[in-house]
Amino acid sequence: MKKRGKFEIMKDILEIVQNNPNIKTTPLLRRSNLSTLRFKQYYGDLLKKGMVLEEEKKGKTVVLTEKGFKFLDKYRTILNFIEEFDL
Amino acid sequence: MPPMHFSGQMMSAGIGTELIYSFVIIVCSLLIYFGTKELYELSKYRGIKYFREAFLFFAIAFFFRSFIKFLLMFFGVTRPHEFGLMHFGAVTLFIFMFAGSMAIFYLLYSMLWKKWRNSKLIYLFYLLAIIISAIVTLSSNTFLILGVFLLLLTFIIAIMVLAHKSSRNKKSNMYVIYILISLFLILNIIDILIPKLLQLYQILIYLISISLFLTIFYKVTKRIG
Numbered sequence: 001m002k003k004r005g006k007f008e009i010m011k012d013i014l015e016i017v018q019n020n021p022n023i024k025t026t027p028l029l030r031r032s033n034l035s036t037l038r039f040k041q042y043y044g045d046l047l048k049k050g051m052v053l054e055e056e057k058k059g060k061t062v063v064l065t066e067k068g069f070k071f072l073d074k075y076r077t078i079l080n081f082i083e084e085f086d087l
Numbered sequence: 088m089p090p091m092h093f094s095g096q097m098m099s100a101g102i103g104t105e106l107i108y109s110f111v112i113i114v115c116s117l118l119i120y121f122g123t124k125e126l127y128e129l130s131k132y133r134g135i136k137y138f139r140e141a142f143l144f145f146a147i148a149f150f151f152r153s154f155i156k157f158l159l160m161f162f163g164v165t166r167p168h169e170f171g172l173m174h175f176g177a178v179t180l181f182i183f184m185f186a187g188s189m190a191i192f193y194l195l196y197s198m199l200w201k202k203w204r205n206s207k208l209i210y211l212f213y214l215l216a217i218i219i220s221a222i223v224t225l226s227s228n229t230f231l232i233l234g235v236f237l238l239l240l241t242f243i244i245a246i247m248v249l250a251h252k253s254s255r256n257k258k259s260n261m262y263v264i265y266i267l268i269s270l271f272l273i274l275n276i277i278d279i280l281i282p283k284l285l286q287l288y289q290i291l292i293y294l295i296s297i298s299l300f301l302t303i304f305y306k307v308t309k310r311i312g
Contacts, residue, residue, distance in 0.1 A: 007130070049131065071129045078130045081123075081310045086251070086259040087134025087197050 009034065009042055010051075011075045014068050017052055022061040102160070108293045109153035115300040116146035119307050126311060137197035144190035145300075148272070151183035155279055165282055168227035180279075181224045187276055188216035188239075191269045195243060198250045198262065229281055236273050243269045264299060271296045 004012070009032075016031050017023055029039045046052045051068035054060050064072075081087075119142040127135045155167055158176050162169075167180045192212035199208075222235055244266055251262040274292050278285045285292060 067129065070125075074126065074129055077311060078126055078132070078135075081126055081307075082132065082134060083256055084259065084261070084306060084310055085134075085138060085197075086254060086256055086261045087132070087138055 007075065007079060009038075010046065011072065013042060013046060014051060014064060014072050017062050017064045017068070018072065022055070022057055022063065024059060024061055028062055104290075104293070105153060105156050108297065109149050109156075111297050112149045112300050113146045115304045116142040116149070119304055120146065122307060122311055133200050134197050137193050137200060141190050141193035141197060144186045144193060145272070148183055148186035148190055149275075151179055151186060152275060152279060155179055155183055166227070167279060177224055181220050183279070184220035184223050184276065185216050187272055188219050189213070191239075191243060191272060192216060194265050194269065195246055195250075198247065198254070198265070202250065202253065223276075223280065229284075232280055233277070236277060240270060240273055264302060267295075268299050268303070271299060 013028070013032050016028055020027070020031075025043070028043070029036065032039055032042075034042065043052075046068070047054070049067070050065055051071055052062050053065055055063055120139050123135060123139050126132075127139060155176070158179065159165065159167065162176075167176055189212070192209075192215065196209060196212060200206075219235060219239065223232055226232065247262045247266050251257075251259075271292060274285060275296060278289060278292060
């Protein structure tokens with residue numbers, strides 16, 4: 001199986017959140033196919049970048065922010081841009 | 088007040104051509120810089136950051152280039168070194184040189200940063216740009232100036248070819264355009280510093296420079312929509 005790049009992992013986590021509104025962190029970790037350590041790293045990064053946020057609804061749930069939606073929308077554009085300009 | 092000399096040798100390209108030339112390149116560079124803002128803000132990808140910085144510096148460099156051309160006309164001199172060191176023309180020349188060198192270095196760094204993860208490398212480029220700018224501003228020796236740019240160009244070509252060879256994306260030929268943009272920026276700088284050397288080819292240099300910037304602008308707009 002091909003190793004996923006940073007942006008692909010970010011996109012995968014965001015897609016899981018998008019397709020599962022109000023998902024909790026434990027099922028999100030399970031579905032992301034990452035080790036706990038790497039998940040914490042990526043999840044923390046997404047929180048810091050303001051792409052997801054935590055809400056208190058019968059426990060801590062994760063929701064996608066507008067920036068998260070925008071990232072998913074522009075994901076392919078970002079990848080193609082990096083590839084085209086050899087960045 | 089010094090007289091205006093609108094018909095000297097410096098005006099081989101004409102004031103209208105000079106204005107249009109600078110305007111097109113500055114606008115292209117700024118559109119690339121601001122057009123890629125959203126991509127950078129979403130991704131925080133360092134390669135995009137350095138690429139954008141390169142075009143911001145290109146815009147600054149070409150702004151000061153046209154300002155120097157105006158000063159040359161206004162004071163009726165042929166070379167910026169004739170302004171004298173105490174004159175603010177020297178400061179303008181220093182800023183032009185610094186911005187031009189940094190534009191090239193940021194373009195280079197946008198390709199290199201993945202291989203040389205050391206983020207302090209950019210400070211070395213800043214130092215190099217200051218040294219190049221100081222040499223060019225303080226010395227009016229044609230051979231020294233040409234030597235500095237020949238060395239710089241060799242360095243850029245060698246690093247960009249090596250970076251491309253070790254790149255995973257062998258299909259991209261952007262490094263050729265980056266080398267050409269660097270080469271033509273250097274020719275633009277030489278055109279300012281030693282005007283007589285390239286006077287015959289001035290319009291050709293302008294046309295190729297504009298084509299290169301328009302090519303990159305077209306590629307950027309095609310990608311970001």
